[in-house]
Amino acid sequence: MPVFDLAATPLRALNQALHGVAPGANDTAFEVLNPRGQHAVAVGIDGPVTVTVRGSVGYYCAGMNDGGTVTVQGSAGPGVAENMMSGTVVIEGDASQYAGATGRGGLLVIKGNAASRCGISMKGIDIVVHGSIGHMSAFMGQTGSLVVLGDAGEALGDSLYEAKLFVRGSVKSLGADCIEKPMRAEHREHLAVLLDRAGVTDVRPEEFRRYGSARTLYSFNIDNADAY
Amino acid sequence: MCGIVGLFLKDPTLEPQLGTLLADMLVTMTDRGPDSAGLAIYGPPTPGLSKITVQSAQALVDFPTLEQRLAEVSGGSARVAVKSSHAVITVASDRLEATRAALKGLSSDLRVMGAGESVEIYKEVGLPKDVVERFGIAGMSGTHGIGHTRMATESAVTTMGAHPFSTGADQCLVHNGSLSNHNNLRRSLARDGMAFETQNDSEVAAAYLTTAMARGRDLGAALAGALEDLDGFFTFVVGTKSGFGVLRDPIACKPAIMAETDRYVAFGSEYRALVGLPGIETARVWEPEPATVYFWDQRQAA
Numbered sequence: 226m227p228v229f230d231l232a233a234t235p236l237r238a239l240n241q242a243l244h245g246v247a248p249g250a251n252d253t254a255f256e257v258l259n260p261r262g263q264h265a266v267a268v269g270i271d272g273p274v275t276v277t278v279r280g281s282v283g284y285y286c287a288g289m290n291d292g293g294t295v296t297v298q299g300s301a302g303p304g305v306a307e308n309m310m311s312g313t314v315v316i317e318g319d320a321s322q323y324a325g326a327t328g329r330g331g332l333l334v335i336k337g338n339a340a341s342r343c344g345i346s347m348k349g350i351d352i353v354v355h356g357s358i359g360h361m362s363a364f365m366g367q368t369g370s371l372v373v374l375g376d377a378g379e380a381l382g383d384s385l386y387e388a389k390l391f392v393r394g395s396v397k398s399l400g401a402d403c404i405e406k407p408m409r410a411e412h413r414e415h416l417a418v419l420l421d422r423a424g425v426t427d428v429r430p431e432e433f434r435r436y437g438s439a440r441t442l443y444s445f446n447i448d449n450a451d452a453y
Numbered sequence: 454m455c456g457i458v459g460l461f462l463k464d465p466t467l468e469p470q471l472g473t474l475l476a477d478m479l480v481t482m483t484d485r486g487p488d489s490a491g492l493a494i495y496g497p498p499t500p501g502l503s504k505i506t507v508q509s510a511q512a513l514v515d516f517p518t519l520e521q522r523l524a525e526v527s528g529g530s531a532r533v534a535v536k537s538s539h540a541v542i543t544v545a546s547d548r549l550e551a552t553r554a555a556l557k558g559l560s561s562d563l564r565v566m567g568a569g570e571s572v573e574i575y576k577e578v579g580l581p582k583d584v585v586e587r588f589g590i591a592g593m594s595g596t597h598g599i600g601h602t603r604m605a606t607e608s609a610v611t612t613m614g615a616h617p618f619s620t621g622a623d624q625c626l627v628h629n630g631s632l633s634n635h636n637n638l639r640r641s642l643a644r645d646g647m648a649f650e651t652q653n654d655s656e657v658a659a660a661y662l663t664t665a666m667a668r669g670r671d672l673g674a675a676l677a678g679a680l681e682d683l684d685g686f687f688t689f690v691v692g693t694k695s696g697f698g699v700l701r702d703p704i705a706c707k708p709a710i711m712a713e714t715d716r717y718v719a720f721g722s723e724y725r726a727l728v729g730l731p732g733i734e735t736a737r738v739w740e741p742e743p744a745t746v747y748f749w750d751q752r753q754a755a
Contacts (some may be wrong), residue, residue, distance in 0.1 A: 262725035281724055300738065302724060303708060317473065320707065320738060338742050395479075430672055446513075 229254065232259035236266065245295070262302065267295050270312070287314045290331060306333045307348055321425065322359070325352045334423045341378065344371045347388050353423035363388050364400065372419055374428055385438040391416055393433045402442040408435045432441050454604045455478025455629040456482025457616075459690040460730075461597040461749050463699035464716035467731070468497075472593030478719070479600040483720055486604035487663050489615035490584040493625040493692055494598040498570035499718050502530075503622075505542045506566040506574045508612055512538045515560045537587045538612075539566065539575050546570065548578040549615045564613060564650070569623030571596075571694055576615035578593060596751055597697050599690045600719075606705060607635075608653040616658045620647065620703045621663030623694035628655035629707045629722060630686035643680070662691060675701045676746040680715035691748075696749035705743035712736040714725040718749050724733040 229239040229311070239257060246253055259276040260266050264284040266274045270293035273304035281299030291310035300318030309328040316324075320338035326342065328350025335343075335352070341359035344352050347366040357375030364380075366388025383400020388413070390403075399405075408430075416430040438445075455469060458478040462468055472494060510514040516535045523531035523542065529554060530545035544552045548567065556563050566679035567574035575588040581602045585591065608614045614665035617625035632638075638661060643649065647660045661682065665675035674689065676698050677687070688707040691698040699720055700707055712719045712727050714736045721727045723737070741747055 262723060262729040283723055283725055318738070321710075322705070341743065360703075415658070 226254045228256045228258065229401055230258040231261065231263055231266075236263055239318040240265070240268055243267060243276065246272050246274050254307075262297070264302070266369055267293070270295070281318065290314060296391075300337065301335075302364045306331070306350070309333065319356070320354075321355045325350050326424065327329070328352070330369075337373065340424065342367075342371075344388070347371065348399055351419055351422075353419060353425065357394065361400070364388055366390070368420055370415070372416065372423070374425065382436055382438070384442055386443060387441060390416070392436065393428065396434075396436070396447070399436065402439045403419045403436055426441040454485045456485030456602040456726070457600070457627045457629050457688065457690050457720070458482060458722070458726050459597070459599040459627075459692070459697060459699070459720035461718040461751075462595075462716065463718070466594075467716055468596060469594040471595040471598055472589075473591045473599055474730060475598045476581075476590040477729050478721060479581045479602060481726045481729070482602050482722055486498035486602040486618060487580055488603045488610045489576065489580040489612070490579045490600070491604045491615045491617055491627075492585070492588075492590055492598060492600040493567065493574045493575065493617045494590070494593050494595045495571045495574055495594070495623070495692060496573065496595045498694070499543075502543050502568050502569065503546040503550070504573060505544070505553055505556070505568040506539055506572075507542060507562065507703050508539050508564050508566050508576075508708050509562045510538070510561040510612075511560070512540070512665050515563055516540050519559070519611070522559055523552055523555065527552045532725070536575070536589060538577060539588060541573055545570055553667075557693050562643045567617075567619030567625060568668075569619075569694060572619065572623045572625060573616055573691070573721060574619055574625060576617065577612055578610055578615065579585055596695075597692060599625065599692050599697075600647075606631050607655070608651055613651050614653050616655060617692070618653070618659040620660040621666065622657065624659070624692070626655065626659040626662065626689055626691045628658055629688045630702070631686065632658060632683055634684040654685070660685065666693075672696045672698045672750075673748045674700065676748065680744055680746075688722070694749040696748055697750075698746065701741055701743050702744055703744040710738065711741055711747070712738045 239367040253274045255276045260280045262283040266282045268288040271291045276295045278297045282286045283302040285304045287295040289309045294311045301320045303321040306314040309331040315334045320339045321333045322340040323332040323342040333352045335354045338356035339358045343358045343362040345364045347369045349369045353372045359399035367386040370389045373392045377396045380400035382403030413430040526564040527544045527548045532543045584613040619625040632654040635657040662675045
């Protein structure tokens with residue numbers, strides 16, 4: 226298993242090694258030591274590698290991840306898993322602002338709290354936060370799901386498109402065009418799958434409330450519903 | 454951008470290391486702003502004495518005779534310690550205002566960085582590494598301090614445009630962000646008697662807090678008022694003689710992270726700035742909430 230000690234090795238060596246893993250390679254488990262809040266740790270992964278980061282990271286960790294599994298045994302700075310395409314990113318501590326921003330796919334799990342703008346402009350990513358999230362989360366979220374076991378801050382889902390929001394605790398306020406919607410069987414099934422994938426075992430889908438777009442701010446046409 | 458740091462010690466045994474710790478924190482934030490850098494260090498006050506930190510573009514001309522030229526106005530109490538382009542003038546506290554007024558007439562190159570019983574302020578154009586070396590910050594002890602590395606947006610890159618800004622005795626402020634109502638507020642504060650050295654938005658924020666505290670508010674209450682009266686983006690770290698405060702605007706775009714242990718409270722624009730602090734591995738680390746006042750006071754912490 227390759228080990229990169231960032232106290233001794235430049236960050237670029239780690240990221241180039243991650244980008245250089247050939248399709249079908251066996252040695253795909255990486256360990257990163259002493260990240261000490263550095264930016265852009267494990268950015269641009271484009272294959273099924275596994276990265277375990279022992280410590281806290283700065284801006285944009287695991288950005289653009291496409292197929293990798295990145296676990297941060299610490300907290301993450303702004304923009305973790307920004308524009309993720311596929312794969313899994315797990316933050317064992319807290320995440321700073323705009324976690325999972327613009328993500329197109331994959332699963333982001335934050336075991337602590339996430340700050341403001343979590344899931345801003347999400348485009349297909351699924352985000353599960355064990356704690357609470359800050360203000361303006363899921364702003365202009367287009368598709369994908371944001372699941373929050375704790376509370377949500379002000380203006381949740383402002384200017385929302387078709388992202389699905391599930392909050393177990395309180396919501397300080399809903400943003401423009403975001404409304405509470407009924408939890409039907411299909412939503413509970415969808416949520417159960419997400420909770421299972423995120424390793425949440427002690428919480429039931431029935432404990433959540435669902436929020437979504439009132440569809441008055443954008444040109445929603447029911448005939449195109451399959452495309453959303 | 455801009456990078457800001459702050460360190461408030463609870464454990465007096467760390468005081469000899471304050472300068473070293475704060476200098477390292479600021480140098481780590483260099484990539485957030487290369488234009489200018491500055492620090493305010495609060496040392497233990499000496500009863501009856503006050504300090505004025507001055508800067509001069511003509512230090513070799515202005516400083517050698519400064520003590521002598523201030524002898525009369527300071528009642529013979531003035532002592533001058535030169536550090537590169539800055540000098541710290543120590544005077545009897547009852548001669549502080551007269552001495553400060555006399556400085557204006559001595560040389561057009563002399564500028565007051567700050568004054569009070571415990572604060573010393575050092576700031577210059579250039580990188581944090583060069584600024585902390587130039588002023589020997591690593592050798593300084595103290596109870597608390599704040600620092601700033603600047604990426605200029607609102608006013609010129611000059612010594613006076615660098616942070617921290619000090620607009621009242623032992624008060625100073627560093628700012629990451631930009632204010633949008635500073636011109637109007639500057640006019641209103643000027644009518645109330647505040648004097649301004651620059652066109653900088655952050656100086657207005659400092660003067661706002663000074664005015665509020667002059668009206669009897671404590672730092673916490675002054676910061677709470679700033680949420681109502683200041684418009685724009687800000688993360689502030691503020692120092693007073695015995696206090697240390699943090700405030701973020703309600704939108705909270707400008708990054709902020711804090712750490713607290715039994716020994717200190719620390720602030721950084723990024724976690725990177727905090728990784729060299731003793732015991733950071735087990736510190737409580739959190740992001741300060743938007744529109745929430747945080748402040749600590751030596752008198753309450755002791």
